[in-house]
Amino acid sequence: MHLRCVDCSTRHPAEMLYACTACGGILEVADPAVLDPAAAVTLGEGDTPLHRADRLAAAIGFAGTVLIKDETVNPTGSFKDRAVAAAVSRARAMGLDGIVCASSGNAGASAAAYAARAGLPCIVVVPALTPSEKVTQIAAYGALLLQVEGHYSNSYRVGLEIARRHRFANVTTTYLNPWGVDALKTVGRELHDATIGAPPDWVLVPTGAGPLVKGVVQGFRERAPARMPRLAAVQAAGCAPVVRAFAAGERVVRAWGAPTTFASGISDPLIGYERDGTHTLDLVRATGGLAVAVSDAAIRSAMQALARFEGILAEPTGASSVAALATLAADGRVAAGARVACLVTGHGFKDLKAWRELPAHTRRLATDEDPAGAVDAMLAERAAQPALPRIAAS
Numbered sequence: 099m100h101l102r103c104v105d106c107s108t109r110h111p112a113e114m115l116y117a118c119t120a121c122g123g124i125l126e127v128a129d130p131a132v133l134d135p136a137a138a139v140t141l142g143e144g145d146t147p148l149h150r151a152d153r154l155a156a157a158i159g160f161a162g163t164v165l166i167k168d169e170t171v172n173p174t175g176s177f178k179d180r181a182v183a184a185a186v187s188r189a190r191a192m193g194l195d196g197i198v199c200a201s202s203g204n205a206g207a208s209a210a211a212y213a214a215r216a217g218l219p220c221i222v223v224v225p226a227l228t229p230s231e232k233v234t235q236i237a238a239y240g241a242l243l244l245q246v247e248g249h250y251s252n253s254y255r256v257g258l259e260i261a262r263r264h265r266f267a268n269v270t271t272t273y274l275n276p277w278g279v280d281a282l283k284t285v286g287r288e289l290h291d292a293t294i295g296a297p298p299d300w301v302l303v304p305t306g307a308g309p310l311v312k313g314v315v316q317g318f319r320e321r322a323p324a325r326m327p328r329l330a331a332v333q334a335a336g337c338a339p340v341v342r343a344f345a346a347g348e349r350v351v352r353a354w355g356a357p358t359t360f361a362s363g364i365s366d367p368l369i370g371y372e373r374d375g376t377h378t379l380d381l382v383r384a385t386g387g388l389a390v391a392v393s394d395a396a397i398r399s400a401m402q403a404l405a406r407f408e409g410i411l412a413e414p415t416g417a418s419s420v421a422a423l424a425t426l427a428a429d430g431r432v433a434a435g436a437r438v439a440c441l442v443t444g445h446g447f448k449d450l451k452a453w454r455e456l457p458a459h460t461r462r463l464a465t466d467e468d469p470a471g472a473v474d475a476m477l478a479e480r481a482a483q484p485a486l487p488r489i490a491a492s
């Protein structure tokens with residue numbers, strides 16, 4: 099078991115390392131990462147359901163097959179649990195003193211929960227404007243929470259500094275921690291195993307730095323490289339460094355200036371670790387895939403469609419893959435008969451403000467009001483409205 103640099107292929111020992119000591123490149127686990135199962139810190143992450151979503155497909159006017167990989171059901175409400183469970187397990191097995199994690203909220207919740215389970219102290223660093231539900235969740239698990247001015251990349255830098263000065267493992271879920279990234283291949287494996295006989299043509303992935311993209315690619319590479327789906331890296335139009343490089347045909351991803359999106363989970367400008375974006379772009383291109391940006395308006399419609407037609411409550415980032423499908427189907431980049439798997443990555447409970455801003459059918463019943471009459475009035479009101487705003491083209 100060892101680590102390998104994705105740029106210069108230098109081998110490194112199986113330690114808690116965050117970059118290639120020869121070239122500064124991203125490290126990956128080079129051969130199967132075996133850990134004594136008794137040493138694993140787990141809360142039951144992974145093995146998430148894959149749902150056929152025919153009503154959603156009809157609602158967005160897509161003639162193909164839509165599959166939803168529902169990562170919201172993970173123990174803390176996002177797929178980050180998969181990576182953090184593995185990284186915290188390694189940290190404890192290596193005898194480190196604690197856990198530090200820079201996060202836009204979800205990885206921090208995972209770090210706090212798994213550190214609690216492991217009996218390790220945990221420090222989480224988040225942007226000051228992180229949705230309040232995510233902040234509350236992190237604090238509830240007992241982590242020390244540092245709120246830092248500005249965007250995610252500022253928090254990332256603070257996380258590095260803390261990990262340098264303490265014997266804490268940095269489980270930040272960019273490509274920084276190879277043990278965490280390696281565990282995301284379970285997403286690709288599960289997708290493969292659930293679709294034998296009819297693999298997806300496309301997998302649509304909400305994308306920040308891109309480890310989840312890598313997890314899907316590595317899972318399929320391991321199981322059935324010949325059946326590799328095309329990957330679409332989905333970013334918010336207000337923070338789309340990978341999409342910008344893809345659209346311009348550039349080889350290298352540059353940092354994004356100032357993010358402006360309510361999709362907090364993918365609001366990552368990559369400042370200081372731009373090569374993460376380049377690695378992700380390379381992976382997407384290797385599958386014959388693409389990178390696509392979606393507007394916040396399109397994401398809002400996708401959130402509503404997922405909830406109302408499939409019963410799945412997603413945070414804005416989690417629904418961005420569905421918004422992307424609407425865009426890609428409308429412009430023909432995804433063919434009409436295609437089989438498409440959308441990863442829905444984070445739970446709607448994590449950002450209730452985003453939901454409160456959306457229309458809802460609610461009414462306060464007056465004490466002397468006839469309930470049946472009130473319901474009739476509400477039904478009539480709803481019938482007069484369009485079922486759903488069409489998912490805006492992005």
Ligand SMILES: *Cc1c(COP(=O)(O)O)cnc(C)c1O
Pocket residue numbers: 176177178204205271272304305306307308309310311363364415416443444445
């Ligand atoms: C972190 C996160 C992403 C982006 O994952 P990357 O592996 O950083 O690209 C997508 N969705 C949600 C809900 C997230 O928390």
Ligand SMILES: [Zn+2]
Pocket residue numbers: 103104105106107108118119120121122123
């Ligand atoms: Zn290297």
